[in-house]
Amino acid sequence: EPEVTQTPSHQVTQMGQEVILRCVPISNHLYFYWYRQILGQKVEFLVSFYNNEISEKSEIFDDQFSVERPDGSNFTLKIRSTKLEDSAMYFCASSESSSGGYNEQFFGPGTRLTVL
Amino acid sequence: GENVEQHPSTLSVQEGDSAVIKCTYSDSASNYFPWYKQELGKRPQLIIDIRSNVGEKKDQRIAVTLNKTAKHFSLHITETQPEDSAVYFCAANNYQLIWGAGTKLIIKP
Numbered sequence: 001e002p003e004v005t006q007t008p009s010h011q012v013t014q015m016g017q018e019v020i021l022r023c024v025p026i027s028n029h030l031y032f033y034w035y036r037q038i039l040g041q042k043v044e045f046l047v048s049f050y051n052n053e054i055s056e057k058s059e060i061f062d063d064q065f066s067v068e069r070p071d072g073s074n075f076t077l078k079i080r081s082t083k084l085e086d087s088a089m090y091f092c093a094s095s096e097s098s099s100g101g102y103n104e105q106f107f108g109p110g111t112r113l114t115v116l
Numbered sequence: 117g118e119n120v121e122q123h124p125s126t127l128s129v130q131e132g133d134s135a136v137i138k139c140t141y142s143d144s145a146s147n148y149f150p151w152y153k154q155e156l157g158k159r160p161q162l163i164i165d166i167r168s169n170v171g172e173k174k175d176q177r178i179a180v181t182l183n184k185t186a187k188h189f190s191l192h193i194t195e196t197q198p199e200d201s202a203v204y205f206c207a208a209n210n211y212q213l214i215w216g217a218g219t220k221l222i223i224k225p
Contacts, residue, residue, distance in 0.1 A: 045213055048211075055211075104150070107160050107161070
């Protein structure tokens, strides 16, 4: 069964550094998402992406964040200048259509980001 | 924007008993309500979902009910088993999937 994959599984970085988190969505899916989960807390929506552009973003997704689909398979989240409070598990997800169209989102295993 | 409240935060039940987790949402335009199960250190996995045009849905031991008027929805797990132990999240969608705070379900042997 196809799965969403993410790399790396764990990223440690210094405050102020840029990080890029990578995701490979399920191949026939068209909608892509990033979420974050601070340890022990709820999952928070960051951004959704369709047809090479952002379709929705939350208040968390400020100018420090960007997303890109650089090729036909990868979907990346970049944090330009990391802060301590960016430490969290970041989940990528994909769906055949948007959740506005009622389709299940499949989640990757997550990247644990630790900012020191 | 949408706000989802989830209760209880922790639920401990005897193996074989039923468990009920409740959520409320604020945005009447939300139209899709999934429930995710997350085991420790793992990704969330969908266990059941319901659309706004349906009042109830059942899948073996799991059922979800939706009351659109009251803006609340509930997860029911019957005949609980040790492998049901996990954190359960409800969510509501209106273009953004907004999650509840989670319920830690503990199944006592």
